[in-house]
Amino acid sequence: MKTEPSDEGASSARTVHFVSLGCAKNQVDTEVMLGVSAAEQYRWVPNPEEADVIVVNTCGFIGPAKQESIDAIVEMAEHRSEGRCEKLVVAGCLSQRYSDDLAKELPEVDHFIGSSDMLKLGPILKSPTPRLNVGNPAHYTMSASDPRLRAGNNFSAYLKLAEGCNRTCSFCAIPSMRGKQRSRSVEDLVQEAKRLVAEGVLELNLISQDTIAYGRDLPGEKRTDLAELLRALGEVQGLRWIRVHYLYPEKLQPQLVALFRDHPKVLPYIDMPLQHVADGVLRSMRRGHGGDRIYRTVEHLREQLEEMIFRTTLIVGHPGESEQDFQELLKFTQWAQFDHLGVFQYSPEEGTRSMDLLAQNVAPAVPQEVIEQRQQELMELQRDISAASMGSRVGQTLEVLVEGTSEESDLLLDGRWWGQAQDVDGKVILTNGMPDLGSFQRATVTHATDYDLIADLERTESGERAANRISLPTIP
Numbered sequence: 001m002k003t004e005p006s007d008e009g010a011s012s013a014r015t016v017h018f019v020s021l022g023c024a025k026n027q028v029d030t031e032v033m034l035g036v037s038a039a040e041q042y043r044w045v046p047n048p049e050e051a052d053v054i055v056v057n058t059c060g061f062i063g064p065a066k067q068e069s070i071d072a073i074v075e076m077a078e079h080r081s082e083g084r085c086e087k088l089v090v091a092g093c094l095s096q097r098y099s100d101d102l103a104k105e106l107p108e109v110d111h112f113i114g115s116s117d118m119l120k121l122g123p124i125l126k127s128p129t130p131r132l133n134v135g136n137p138a139h140y141t142m143s144a145s146d147p148r149l150r151a152g153n154n155f156s157a158y159l160k161l162a163e164g165c166n167r168t169c170s171f172c173a174i175p176s177m178r179g180k181q182r183s184r185s186v187e188d189l190v191q192e193a194k195r196l197v198a199e200g201v202l203e204l205n206l207i208s209q210d211t212i213a214y215g216r217d218l219p220g221e222k223r224t225d226l227a228e229l230l231r232a233l234g235e236v237q238g239l240r241w242i243r244v245h246y247l248y249p250e251k252l253q254p255q256l257v258a259l260f261r262d263h264p265k266v267l268p269y270i271d272m273p274l275q276h277v278a279d280g281v282l283r284s285m286r287r288g289h290g291g292d293r294i295y296r297t298v299e300h301l302r303e304q305l306e307e308m309i310f311r312t313t314l315i316v317g318h319p320g321e322s323e324q325d326f327q328e329l330l331k332f333t334q335w336a337q338f339d340h341l342g343v344f345q346y347s348p349e350e351g352t353r354s355m356d357l358l359a360q361n362v363a364p365a366v367p368q369e370v371i372e373q374r375q376q377e378l379m380e381l382q383r384d385i386s387a388a389s390m391g392s393r394v395g396q397t398l399e400v401l402v403e404g405t406s407e408e409s410d411l412l413l414d415g416r417w418w419g420q421a422q423d424v425d426g427k428v429i430l431t432n433g434m435p436d437l438g439s440f441q442r443a444t445v446t447h448a449t450d451y452d453l454i455a456d457l458e459r460t461e462s463g464e465r466a467a468n469r470i471s472l473p474t475i476p
């Protein structure tokens with residue numbers, strides 16, 4: 001169900017405000033907590049100063065994300081000490097990982113729950129409960145019966161396929177915060193998908209830590225795979241786009257490749273975090289494969305999926321990364337011509353093997369200024385690649401999902417064509433006409449920037465443009 005600020009029972013209802021940080025999986029967790037609070041008759045408010053309860057859903061992935069979470073807690077704590085707020089709750093991965101330390105350092109916080117404790121918010125809202133209440137992530141897997149109140153976009157939603165991860169990438173602390181992989185059943189996911197479509201969702205974004213491994217952890221007859229899930233979701237009436245995120249770089253099974261190529265709803269949009277390409281770095285990252293596998297995987301997908309849009313992420317500055325390794329990464333990025341690329345700086349995380357490599361002087365640390373230089377150099381190369389890719393679409397007619405008023409101007413609308421994922425990729429700015437939000441429109445690209453497209457809506461038979469316009473309340 002979609003959350004909207006409502007005045008219904010405004011005066012009597014207790015109010016709650018959420019700060020949602022981190023990844024799309026964390027956003028879904030926030031939406032579950034939104035659902036829990038609504039079930040307890042709490043009304044969601046956009047401004048923290050109007051809230052009786054404030055929940056900060058934190059991220060604990062890497063240094064900058066952790067700092068952002070702590071800053072948000074400190075900011076919300078002011079409302080607890082000086083404002084209307086009577087209860088400050090900290091949830092999510094940072095709490096899962098550091099609740100004991102945070103509890104000592106942040107006395108203003110009333111409750112700490114973990115990355116899988118969303119349903120514990122109910123008892124917290126109702127009655128006194130222990131301050132530290134962080135559970136074992138392995139004890140919870142989201143299900144379609146959990147209350148979920150979606151925030152943000154009406155027409156596009158995340159569908160969380162599983163919790164946790166079974167891999168052991170040496171730079172990553174996620175398994176220690178989210179536990180081992182726990183997939184949801186196909187039936188449970190189809191049930192939630194049907195409910196989302198009934199709410200007006202046209203695009204489903206499939207997310208988990210390790211989506212290609214979906215279903216492998218399910219026992220006995222329940223064991224399944226991503227291809228089977230995609231076929232089942234493809235049967236959901238009313239769904240237009242199915243987008244798959246976070247594919248670990250493995251050789252995709254032929255039946256999976258066929259779904260990306262031939263299925264009318266499964267977008268040939270490959271989101272595959274590759275992280276690096278140099279053999280030595282991949283080995284110390286414990287990615288389980290070398291650079292050759294990466295080249296062959298990208299090549300194979302390009303051969304099989306003519307229309308493919310490729311998104312990836314790369315990490316620079318991993319312990320032991322040499323200048324030669326980085327030059328290999330630059331050469332690979334030039335060769336691969338990714339459509340979308342995110343470049344992360346390596347962040348030393350306690351409890352990870354990479355951190356041990358540093359502590360035991362097994363691999364030398366890359367100086368911070370060198371890490372920043374490498375990130376910038378790679379992003380500059382990618383900006384040129386993206387600009388060329390965007391430029392090559394001028395003159396093309398694309399099907400665009402119209403999403404809302406443009407940030408550029410109230411007279412423009414923003415949308416996305418299937419090659420652009422929400423929240424992470426660029427957009428299509430529609431210049432002439434105000435078609436219904438949530439409609440698919442054909443539009444011809446007239447201009448391109450480094451990351452966005454500008455397009456003209458196609459004339460309808462009657463020659464005039466669809467002119468009505470509805471305003472959409474934005475949820476922060």
Ligand code: SF4
Pocket residue numbers: 165166167168169172173174175209210248
């Ligand atoms: S696949 Fe690797 S990087 Fe991704 S969540 Fe699992 S351990 Fe972390």
